[in-house]
Structures are given as structure tokens and as C-alpha cells.
Amino acid sequence: MRYADSGGLSAAGRAKREQVRMQAARMFAAGVPATEVAARLRVSTKSAYQWRRRWQTGGMTALASTGPGGTICRLSPDQLLRLRAELDLGPAEHGWSEDQRWTLARVATLIGRLFHTSYTLRGVSYLLHRIGYTPQVPKHRAVQRDEDAIAAWRATTWAKVRG
CATH class of the missing domain: 1.10.10 (Arc Repressor Mutant, subunit A)
Known part of the structure; x- marks a missing residue:
């Protein structure tokens, strides 16, 4: 592939x-x-x-071969380059300051704002893969995680449940 x-x-x-x-x-x-x-x-x-x-x-x-399969991208090569550049700026540059993660919905909104073209969430996913982006899973634990509280819960409540 x-x-x-x-x-x-x-x-x-x-x-x-x-x-x-x-x-x-x-x-x-x-x-x-x-x-x-x-x-x-x-x-x-x-x-x-x-x-x-x-x-x-x-x-x-x-x-005979009918050529490559799939749908034709609705964005031009120049628009794809611009989309990559805008995505690299980060969500805060486009008004999403609560966290620094691109979601499919945010990217779909960005595409609509920049190019006046609507994409479904699945279409955005395909488009992002086409231009080289992959889904990422955070490699850190939640900020609010309290290891001491978890250890205390395991010692008391979990011990009773397992019993």
C-alpha cells in the first residue's frame, strides 16, 4: 500500500x-x-x-485498468499544502485554546472556514491520512491523577471487593 x-x-x-x-x-x-x-x-x-x-x-x-480507485480529493494540491501549514500552527491559532489537540470535528470546521468546503468526519480522516497525518494517543497520564488516593482505594475498597 x-x-x-x-x-x-x-x-x-x-x-x-x-x-x-x-x-x-x-x-x-x-x-x-x-x-x-x-x-x-x-x-x-x-x-x-x-x-x-x-x-x-x-x-x-x-x-483494461481504469486507473487509481477512490474518490478525487476536493482540495487542490495548493490547498492541501495550506491545510498542512495551518494544522502545524496548532488549534490555539484558530480559536481552540482549551486544549492543544486537533479533532476531526475541528479539522472539518477549519477546512470549512479556509476553503468553504464541507467534509464528513470520515472524509476528514481520509484526507488527513492522504496528507500524512496519523491518529495519536497521548503518552502521558491525566494531570489530575492522584497516585496516593489510588493506592489507598486499592488497599481498602478493592480488597473488600475482591474479598
Whole structure:
């Protein structure tokens, strides 16, 4: 998987897969059953049957690669660069001063403010992955955690519960 290119296969990978489909088409033309095509090309029988149906209706052109899958990003490359720069400034620069964490909802609001484009939370997640951001889990304990109170609770209450 190439996550910087929205996941999926590279152009070379797509071309290699297309070559396999073209081999399958030649085998279908020679009368080879789909199960044998699957075994010879080391693909699933489901794929071989799908390819055969597509080949029967549209010939070799029906098995040609259609390019990368997925939806097209609604933001231009320049807008993606600007979004990265704005995210790097932090939430406080954009009015969220209560904590320094970007949430999907905040990023969706930021995108709306900057580019007048709305994204769902799932769409924001995909977009952030596309530009190289990953979810982060804090590596620290809560500020209000009281180790002494926890130890006292374990010694008294937990001991009774476990009993």
C-alpha cells in the first residue's frame, strides 16, 4: 500500500495486475475454464469468474485498468499544502485554546472556514491520512491523577471487593 498516494497500488502495480487480466483473457479465448485460469494465474476463482464475465461482454478492453480507485480529493494540491501549514500552527491559532489537540470535528470546521468546503468526519480522516497525518494517543497520564488516593482505594475498597 502506498498511503501517500491515497492507498492502493502504484502505477506499476496496476500495470502488473492489468497484465494478469490480459493473460486471463487470452486463456478465456482459448477455452480454458475460469477455475483453471484462477489456478494457473494464482488468483481467486471469484476474480477469474468476474474477469470472464467482463471479457464476454466487452472483450480485452473491458479488462483494461481504469486507473487509481477512490474518490478525487476536493482540495487542490495548493490547498492541501495550506491545510498542512495551518494544522502545524496548532488549534490555539484558530480559536481552540482549551486544549492543544486537533479533532476531526475541528479539522472539518477549519477546512470549512479556509476553503468553504464541507467534509464528513470520515472524509476528514481520509484526507488527513492522504496528507500524512496519523491518529495519536497521548503518552502521558491525566494531570489530575492522584497516585496516593489510588493506592489507598486499592488497599481498602478493592480488597473488600475482591474479598
